[in-house]
Amino acid sequence: MRAKKWFAMTMSMVLSLSLFVTACSGGGGNEGTDSGKSEERLANLNQAGMPIAKEKITMTGFAAKLYASADWSKLMLWEEYEKITNVHIDWETVQIDSLKEKRNIKLAGGDYPEIFFASAFAKSDLIKYGSQGTFLKLNDLIDQNAPNFKAMMEKYPIVKKGITMPDGSIYGLPTVFDPEFISLFYGTPWMKQEWLDKLNLKPPTNLEELYNVLKAIKEGDPNGNGKNDEIPWGSKGVWIMINYLKGSFGLNKNGVANPNVDLDPDTGKLRFVPATKQYKELLEYVAKLYRDGMFDKETFTMKDTDISSKATAGVYGFLDGVDPKAIYNQEGYVGMPILEGPYGDKMATNIGSPLGNIGMFVLTDKAKNPEAAIRWMDHFYSDEGAKMFFMGFEGVTYKMTDKGEYEYLDSIAKNPDGLNLDQAVSQYLVWPGGYYPGIVKQHFFKGAEGLPSSVKNAEDAAPNSIKLDDIWPAFNFTPEEQDELTTIQTDIHTFVDEMRDKFASGALGFDQWDSYVQQLDKMNVKRYLEIYQAAYDRYTSSK
Numbered sequence: 001m002r003a004k005k006w007f008a009m010t011m012s013m014v015l016s017l018s019l020f021v022t023a024c025s026g027g028g029g030n031e032g033t034d035s036g037k038s039e040e041r042l043a044n045l046n047q048a049g050m051p052i053a054k055e056k057i058t059m060t061g062f063a064a065k066l067y068a069s070a071d072w073s074k075l076m077l078w079e080e081y082e083k084i085t086n087v088h089i090d091w092e093t094v095q096i097d098s099l100k101e102k103r104n105i106k107l108a109g110g111d112y113p114e115i116f117f118a119s120a121f122a123k124s125d126l127i128k129y130g131s132q133g134t135f136l137k138l139n140d141l142i143d144q145n146a147p148n149f150k151a152m153m154e155k156y157p158i159v160k161k162g163i164t165m166p167d168g169s170i171y172g173l174p175t176v177f178d179p180e181f182i183s184l185f186y187g188t189p190w191m192k193q194e195w196l197d198k199l200n201l202k203p204p205t206n207l208e209e210l211y212n213v214l215k216a217i218k219e220g221d222p223n224g225n226g227k228n229d230e231i232p233w234g235s236k237g238v239w240i241m242i243n244y245l246k247g248s249f250g251l252n253k254n255g256v257a258n259p260n261v262d263l264d265p266d267t268g269k270l271r272f273v274p275a276t277k278q279y280k281e282l283l284e285y286v287a288k289l290y291r292d293g294m295f296d297k298e299t300f301t302m303k304d305t306d307i308s309s310k311a312t313a314g315v316y317g318f319l320d321g322v323d324p325k326a327i328y329n330q331e332g333y334v335g336m337p338i339l340e341g342p343y344g345d346k347m348a349t350n351i352g353s354p355l356g357n358i359g360m361f362v363l364t365d366k367a368k369n370p371e372a373a374i375r376w377m378d379h380f381y382s383d384e385g386a387k388m389f390f391m392g393f394e395g396v397t398y399k400m401t402d403k404g405e406y407e408y409l410d411s412i413a414k415n416p417d418g419l420n421l422d423q424a425v426s427q428y429l430v431w432p433g434g435y436y437p438g439i440v441k442q443h444f445f446k447g448a449e450g451l452p453s454s455v456k457n458a459e460d461a462a463p464n465s466i467k468l469d470d471i472w473p474a475f476n477f478t479p480e481e482q483d484e485l486t487t488i489q490t491d492i493h494t495f496v497d498e499m500r501d502k503f504a505s506g507a508l509g510f511d512q513w514d515s516y517v518q519q520l521d522k523m524n525v526k527r528y529l530e531i532y533q534a535a536y537d538r539y540t541s542s543k
Helices: 039-043 076-085 096-109 123-132 139-145 147-155 157-163 193-198 207-219 238-249 277-291 304-312 324-328 370-381 383-391 421-425 452-464 479-505 510-522 525-541
Strands: 057-065 087-095 115-117 175-177 190-192 231-234 261-263 270-272 316-319 333-335 361-363 398-400 406-408 438-440
Touching: 057 096, 057 370, 076 087, 076 383, 087 096, 123 479, 139 147, 139 370, 147 157, 147 370, 190 193, 207 231, 207 277, 207 316, 231 304, 238 277, 238 479, 261 525, 270 525, 277 479, 277 510, 304 316, 304 324, 316 324, 333 452, 361 370, 370 383, 370 438, 383 406, 383 438, 479 510, 479 525, 510 525
Parallel strands: 057 087, 057 115, 175 438, 231 316
Antiparallel strands: 115 361, 190 316, 190 333, 261 270, 398 406
């Protein structure tokens, strides 16, 4: 559930106009094939309820998965769902690491399936292949055949606005993080309460107090071993720390789905965050922390294995991410309060959109039964479908507790063969790895974000967190805007990231800040902002 970088793909193909008709209007459209609209085909479909098809139908599907050993043709989830729906999927799967390459080859060669599932298409791909007609427009299919997803769009306008392209077309279905599952969004870094108590420290409430608490941990030997081996703050990357602290400097008050832009309070127009005075001051603060040894010196090059080794050894006073108990087996951490900054800002803004990747489910122009396919997917946006997708099957993978909660059986949670949770779950289900369309609901999701400690952290942070109604999704662009943006943003983003690390580590002095900003101007950051402003204007004016 983390942000991913996007890359454009190239392909060329010839569309068979004798078989496929692609809609060109903005809001609705003529999805599917001429032959697919035949009375015979539609007569085989039930308009509501299960099964979807009266006589079994077969579709081809391509998907990413976490573990190579999971054979989806024999996976319980798909076997049982086929019994429910009367829809069989001939699956071709690839591991997540090779997804992009295999997906590109299929599209470039024309050997692609009816359904792309868990394939994580970037918006640039949706725009490109949707405008070419390779990906079907889903507007009418959703309206007529996806009652669960349609109701979700009505309940949460950010979902509809976030998946709709500038011409009004919808080409993909997303991962949705239930806005009511607040611990997926709100939260702060974690503090080791035992160390604070031993050093007679109160939780910090502002940036100066944070510095002093970190300094006391560094110098006060809170683990009592007589060695100076404690590390005040552990993080997988300095950018994560910076995102946590942005709200204390009044930055990104509409969340971090568009991390480099926010609204300038003076003009009401978008500004480029990494060129603002507040961002400079934030980097100066982080540089001071680093210079004085307040966070891990390896933060700029940290790998997952590095931080796992140190965190499980219990050397960190503060840690980013989810409760350290869940991933590092470290007890006793509590959420850090939201910190007040130099101008009185006290807001958690490190909050992503409830809308995840919007290209997780795509129908291609080869889909022979698009209505059945969209109904097949729509079930996973319902409570019953989400329960099956994440928890599996009662008596096989989960049980009901006396309190009416869903709980994995010991064969999953405490696997006798030594499998971890993801490995055990993957014998039956497909969600491990984080690649899937559907909705993540607290009642059915048993990851670290659903722990009572995570829920409490979120509840404590909520009063000073930006509200979900104020959060922007990642903006959508026209094909022309996307082409132009792709040309300039890669260099800009790379430059910003490199300079962020140099400033924060002290490798570059802040006397070079003006030169940095001037270089951004030369890289056409003005045009970058104009494109984002156009997308923002469309977003705010859409219904």
